[in-house]
Amino acid sequence: MTQLSLKEGLKRFGTRGKQGALKEMQQLHDMKTFFPRDPKTLTRDERRKALSSLIFLKEKDTGEVKGRTCINGAPQREYIRKEDATSPTVATDSVFLTGAVDAYQGRDVAFIDLPGAFLHTITDEKIIMILRGELCELMCMIDPKLYRKYVCKDKRGNPVLYVELYKSLYGLMRSALLFYKKLKKELEEYGMVMNPYDMCVANKETQTGHQLTVLWHVDDLKISCKDKFKVTKLICYLRKIYGEKMSVHRGGKGKYLGMHLDFTEPGVFQVDMSNYIKGILEEFPEELTRKSPSPHTDNLFTVKDKEETKELDEDKAMQFHRTTAQLLFLATRARKDIQTAVSFLTTRVKSPDNNDWDKLKRVLQYLQTTQTLKLRIQVDDLRIMRWFVDAAHMVHWDCKGQTGATMTMGKGAILSYSWKQKLNTKSSTETELVGVDDAISNILWSLYFLQEQGCGTTHAIIYQDNKSAILLESNGKMSSGKRTKHIKAKYFFVADKVADGDLEIKYVPTEKMWADMNTKPKQGLPFRIDRSQMMNCDVDLDVKHDNRDMQAEPPCPTGEQNPKVMGLTSRGSAQECVGITRQLGSGSGWSRVTSSLRNASKRLLV
Numbered sequence: 001m002t003q004l005s006l007k008e009g010l011k012r013f014g015t016r017g018k019q020g021a022l023k024e025m026q027q028l029h030d031m032k033t034f035f036p037r038d039p040k041t042l043t044r045d046e047r048r049k050a051l052s053s054l055i056f057l058k059e060k061d062t063g064e065v066k067g068r069t070c071i072n073g074a075p076q077r078e079y080i081r082k083e084d085a086t087s088p089t090v091a092t093d094s095v096f097l098t099g100a101v102d103a104y105q106g107r108d109v110a111f112i113d114l115p116g117a118f119l120h121t122i123t124d125e126k127i128i129m130i131l132r133g134e135l136c137e138l139m140c141m142i143d144p145k146l147y148r149k150y151v152c153k154d155k156r157g158n159p160v161l162y163v164e165l166y167k168s169l170y171g172l173m174r175s176a177l178l179f180y181k182k183l184k185k186e187l188e189e190y191g192m193v194m195n196p197y198d199m200c201v202a203n204k205e206t207q208t209g210h211q212l213t214v215l216w217h218v219d220d221l222k223i224s225c226k227d228k229f230k231v232t233k234l235i236c237y238l239r240k241i242y243g244e245k246m247s248v249h250r251g252g253k254g255k256y257l258g259m260h261l262d263f264t265e266p267g268v269f270q271v272d273m274s275n276y277i278k279g280i281l282e283e284f285p286e287e288l289t290r291k292s293p294s295p296h297t298d299n300l301f302t303v304k305d306k307e308e309t310k311e312l313d314e315d316k317a318m319q320f321h322r323t324t325a326q327l328l329f330l331a332t333r334a335r336k337d338i339q340t341a342v343s344f345l346t347t348r349v350k351s352p353d354n355n356d357w358d359k360l361k362r363v364l365q366y367l368q369t370t371q372t373l374k375l376r377i378q379v380d381d382l383r384i385m386r387w388f389v390d391a392a393h394m395v396h397w398d399c400k401g402q403t404g405a406t407m408t409m410g411k412g413a414i415l416s417y418s419w420k421q422k423l424n425t426k427s428s429t430e431t432e433l434v435g436v437d438d439a440i441s442n443i444l445w446s447l448y449f450l451q452e453q454g455c456g457t458t459h460a461i462i463y464q465d466n467k468s469a470i471l472l473e474s475n476g477k478m479s480s481g482k483r484t485k486h487i488k489a490k491y492f493f494v495a496d497k498v499a500d501g502d503l504e505i506k507y508v509p510t511e512k513m514w515a516d517m518n519t520k521p522k523q524g525l526p527f528r529i530d531r532s533q534m535m536n537c538d539v540d541l542d543v544k545h546d547n548r549d550m551q552a553e554p555p556c557p558t559g560e561q562n563p564k565v566m567g568l569t570s571r572g573s574a575q576e577c578v579g580i581t582r583q584l585g586s587g588s589g590w591s592r593v594t595s596s597l598r599n600a601s602k603r604l605l606v
Contacts, residue, residue: 002058003068006134009057016065017057021138024055024067029142031119034129034163036150042128042162050130050162051075054171061275070171071129080173087176090200090215092257092332093415096271096377097446098201098213098224099261100414101455103269104379107213107224108231109261111254112238113247117219118168120242121179127172131161176218187214190237197449206230211454222256259333262374269377273334277371280326284364285319292365293524296341300359300521303397309353320352320360327363334375337531338363339418340404340518347420376536380410385450385460387443388508391421391435392519393428400424401431404518405439407446412536415446418518432469436462436494447502459501463508470505474498 009017028034039047052072059065102109114120131139136159140147147161154160168175184194184202192202192214204212212225212234221238225231231250239246249255252263262270281288312320324345331342341363348356385407392402400421407415419438425431443460450457464470473494497503510516517530532539 003056004058006055006057009065010134013057013059013065020057020065020067021055022067022141024069025135025138025142027116028069028119029139031116031167033119033167033169034165036147037128037162037164038150039152039160039162046128047162049075050128051171053129053131053135055135069169071127071165071169073171073173073175076173085173085177087180087218088199089217091198093442093446094195094198094201094449095215095222095257095259096414097450098215098222098453099263099269099271100377100379100409101382101450101453102213102224103263103267103377104382105226106266107226107263108228108250109252109254109263110223110231110235111249111256111261112221112223112235114219114221114238114242115245115247117183117242118170118175118179121168121175121182123165123168123172123175124178125174127165129163129165129169131163133158136161179218183216186238186241190234195449195452197445197452201449201453203453213453217257220256222254222261258329267378271334271375271377272372273330274372274374276326276330277335277367280323280330281364281368281371284323286361288361288365288368290365291369292362293369294522294527295338295363295366296344296359296521297362298521298523300341300344301395301397301402302355303348304353304355306353309355312352312354312357316357317352320357321349323360323364324349327360335367335373336375336406336413336416336534337370337373337517338366339416340402340521343402343418343420343518370541373535373537373541375412377412377414378410378536382409382450382455383458385409385443385447385457386463387439387460388463388514389432389436389439389443390465390513390515390519391428391431393425393431395520396420398424401434402519403435403438404515405435405442406515406518406534407443408514413514413534415442416515416518416534417442429466429468429472432464432466433472436464436469436473440494440497444497444502459504461504461506463506463513465508465510465513467507470507474505 004012006021009021013020042050053069054072055067055069057065057067101107132154136151139161140151151159151161165172168178180200184199187202188194190204192204192212195201195203200216202214206212206225206227208227208230210226210230212227212230213223214234215222223231223234235246235248254261258273258276260272260275262272311317324342327338327342328346331339341359345356345360345363386409388404388406388408390404392404394400395402400423403417403419403421405415405417406413417439421431421434421438423434425434443462447457447460462473464473475495494503494505498505514530514533516522517527517534522530528539528541531537532541
């Protein structure tokens with residue numbers, strides 16, 4: 001998963017590493033990225049400010065070693081402001097929203113990688129770069145007649161080559177922005193129009209009446225259209241600009257931004273990151289011998305006093321931070337079932353202790369158990385977005401709440417979030433209001449984004465399980481009193497959007513609240529039911545676990561109704577089943593519960 005420096009890469013990969021580095025340097029030469037400069041013609045200040053060239057080697061899934069040349073652009077921060085060099089990239093939520101639309105409309109999808117993207121971009125400033133040591137020698141091997149005569153020695157006797165850049169390189173502060181402007185101009189010349197809510201999403205209405213959509217993250221593009229010929233035509237247009245080496249993957253499958261996207265099943269958008277999970281597990285320094293049926297225990301939000309636990313040493317704390325960051329990348333994409341646990345871990349990276357380390361291992365044990373689980377998204381109707389917003393009151397050590405929000409348009413969660421609230425609240429109603437306020441920006445953005453995409457989405461429905469909060473959000477001032485005056489700005493904003501017709505607030509029982517699993521560490525059957533809705537998988541997912549780690553809920557008295565029996569159909573939408581009972585007599589277990597639920601599911605389907 002990690003990339004190595006040239007020196008370390010040559011040691012590990014040997015001949016393959018050298019071939020990968022030479023291939024990268026050959027590309028720089030062929031693309032006329034730079035031209036050599038005689039060091040005698042450079043001023044002392046130019047030599048002092050020359051930026052260092054770097055090359056990294058990384059082994060791909062195919063076994064090929066790929067070289068990536070970049071430049072150390074850190075010194076540019078002294079004279080280039082961050083806001084003058086920031087480049088837009090496609091939002092992760094845009095990828096999921098457009099992916100759901102692609103599956104629903106049965107579009108043809110293509111994934112494109114533009115080779116040496118920055119090398120097609122002419123730089124607009126004078127930049128001197130220096131190649132040292134092995135990198136200098138590799139460049140001379142490409143074209144000895146051109147480069148060798150300009151090689152000199154530094155104070156240590158190492159070979160040095162000065163070059164002036166003509167094209168942009170990775171590492172320069174403005175390279176990404178320059179390429180973005182170039183690609184945006186090329187797409188606009190093709191007739192594409194940018195979505196104002198994501199400037200890396202462009203659309204074009206074709207003559208056949210179908211929409212052509214392009215998403216891009218620097219040099220990685222995703223193209224979709226119901227008319228396959230229109231996709232092919234755009235690919236040919238880009239190939240004329242970026243050459244025959246442009247990588248194109250079609251057939252409904254492809255890797256995009258670290259995710260394996262699959263559109264081969266009609267009407268289903270699948271997201272798989274099992275290889276990414278495998279890399280995390282292999283990199284983790286401790287062996288994971290146990291397996292877990294859930295990503296957290298009941299005491300997820302519990303923070304022990306310093307006297308009861310011990311802070312991690314520096315190396316272990318850095319590993320905790322790194323693994324948590326990897327899990328955050330995973331949780332916001334394919335594995336939404338671990339969002340609650342990861343949300344808590346992100347609050348502990350500054351001073352993690354042994355208890356936090358155990359909670360991190362619990363998540364990894366769960367991922368090891370469910371490594372091949374995929375997110376499956378299906379859309380029933382594009383006209384209405386259904387958001388489930390929930391909040392848990394005073395669950396954290398500092399008495400703050402936890403917000404959970406999930407969006408669906410059929411089966412599976414298209415968007416999902418779990419956050420620790422940033423302020424303390426005095427009641428569960430107030431916590432619910434803060435939860436809606438936390439999610440309202442994402443709700444409105446997704447609504448406006450789909451409207452600009454021409455999906456015909458009219459409004460968003462927000463489902464909540466707190467009637468007092470619903471009254472405040474719907475009526476505003478009419479339902480406000482002395483106890484809620486201090487937070488009126490939050491629910492007045494929601495009330496305004498309800499009056500505008502953008503939002504509709506509806507009540508849903510707690511038993512049908514999809515976002516419930518994003519607010520608390522649920523266990524056993526309730527967790528599996530909520531996971532089946534979120535991930536659009538079977539309730540009885542084949543999960544092998546260590547019996548020592550399986551903390552079953554205490555058996556209910558005979559005849560008591562089973563709480564939250566809903567969403568029991570295989571990969572189905574949320575449904576409620578009333579009257580199912582748990583009769584856990586002596587010697588019985590969860591197998592009898594599962595059998596009862598399976599029978600109930602069959603009756604519902606009939």
